[in-house]
Amino acid sequence: MQLPRTMFDKIWSSHAILEGADGATLLWIDRHFVHEGSFHGFGILRQSGRDVARPDLTFGVADHYVPSTPGPIADAEVAGMLAQLRANAQAAGMDLLDRADPRQGIVHVAGPEQGLTLPGLTIVCGDSHTSTHGAFGALGFGIGASEVAHVLATQTLWQRRPKTMRITVDGTLSPHVVGKDLILAIIARIGTAGATGHVIEYAGPAIRALGMEARMTICNMSIEAGARAGMIAPDDTTFAWLRCRPRAPRDFDAAITAWRDLPTDDGAAFDTEIHLHADDIAPMVTWGTSPEAALPITGIVPESSDYMGLDAGTTLNGLPIDRVFIGSCTNGRLSDLRAAAAILRGHAALVPGLVVPGSMAVKREAEAEGLDRVFTDAGLVWGEPGCSMCVGMNGDLVAPGERCAATSNRNFPGRQGPGARTHLMSPAMAAAAARFGRLVDIRTLA
Amino acid sequence: MTPFTDLTGQAVSLPVANVDTDQIIPARFLRKPRSDGYNHFLFHDAKLEQPDFPLNHTAPAILVTGANFGCGSSREGAVYALVDAGIRCVIASSFGDIFAGNARKNGLLALVLPEAQVARIHAMLPGTVTIDLPAQRLHLPDQSVIAFEIDPFQKRCLVEGLDEIGSTLTHQADIAAFRRKDEAARPWATPA
């Protein structure tokens, strides 16, 4: 009889081609996403005189440098990055979700939408938030440029087997408390290196109750706890979301039968187990320059930070802000925009802000519901899909010293621009910050 | 890749935990071609904002730093910036996983030591340190010598300066055999 196995064990062993003498495993890679920044990987590949081995399993997405305004690109370097991706895609003969393609979006939003992300797959991308795809019960992880080149050349990757961690969340999330709050609470609890060397499986009733978009938010930020990947067992919620996606399996029911074997067996052992209660979690906000520096909105800044311009003892609730950013691969999906719009509908924002849908599909659906009007009526800018102010590569930057309420995933120094002060929070919390010009506890609005 | 066997050089202390790759190289420089060198981008903003930032005054070969160095973004540019600035070894009690993988691919030794040993080394710096990777020994400024553990795969890649793609391609037959079985077992894994 076989020992009980974790979902991670099952996916790992079904992709293991061979074991090296020194303990590394050669893994088969089912999907490889590349973006503008992957040009380093293509460069290494070219230098080695090799070609893309499996263009049919390689998918290009324009996202990091895509301007949030339509039309010609003023910045020649930004235009060059997009042109370079196009040239690499063409030379390799791979599919490209290019700027203005109706399928385009941030790689971690558009990939799942296309049905390219499926349970049981190995998925890599030269981007640390590839952990997002684990929401479907896939093993998705970020890689560096040399590994991008290795996957391009061989469709395989050498990896050390990571450890496993299960985070079980019991209970029910309170009203106005969402996936973003849950993952920030988890990171605050285990720390930004708390899961280094591990793959996290999120489990328990509070996770099962979440829709796919919230599951993606949670898996997305696994890397912010240091994890290699985050995953959630596929279930009927997953299957319903995936059915009819353009690139999903034709014989979908046969696939479901296979996917039902993926979840962790009863009695399977994890290297680390963590338990949380969803009922204890409040809307969360970060105050420092690491995602672990997160507190309930009712919290008090525990230590002074010159960079953040905060004194110890400052109450987060009521802290004035200068700008909001709603978007990113963490919180740029339709349910996120709906939550933000619900707070802003009929109100003017007191500070400027940018709302960027995560993909063209999200943009179309949001516009069909009139969400874009809610934001523009409030005085916010409605942008074209891409990474935008999450990382500022396309020129959407927070000014030095400005305090930004952001729905993205990183509050590192300089992340949104040199000197930018980022506070991470949920879409509804960011929308409320826009409406009042300060951080507010959305539970008091209802 | 340049093989890494032994190294003697100036070691400098940067006693900060959770140094993320956005700080090591800000995102706006990642569009630059590698051929021009990435050394100028290393800690670009921190060097400007903090006049006493250690790397403003020295160009060490070895950086000794705090826990969880290289966390965050997967950008290999962080390793390019370190290597192009002449840093061949970073010592910390832990590293971001993706950073550690990137380091291994670029001849940068990401050396993990127990927290207490790292603290002891910080106290001796700046100073000259010798790393003997094949023997797994570290010669410290106070003349003491400590042995260290290293993942055998990481060690082999560094010492041999391994062309990983080339060596993987010697397993073509295994990969093809795996795929024949795998395609039959997981027909749903092929994109429709």
Ligand code: SF4
């Ligand atoms: S939205 Fe931000 S975190 Fe997500 S892929 Fe783009 S830059 Fe990375």
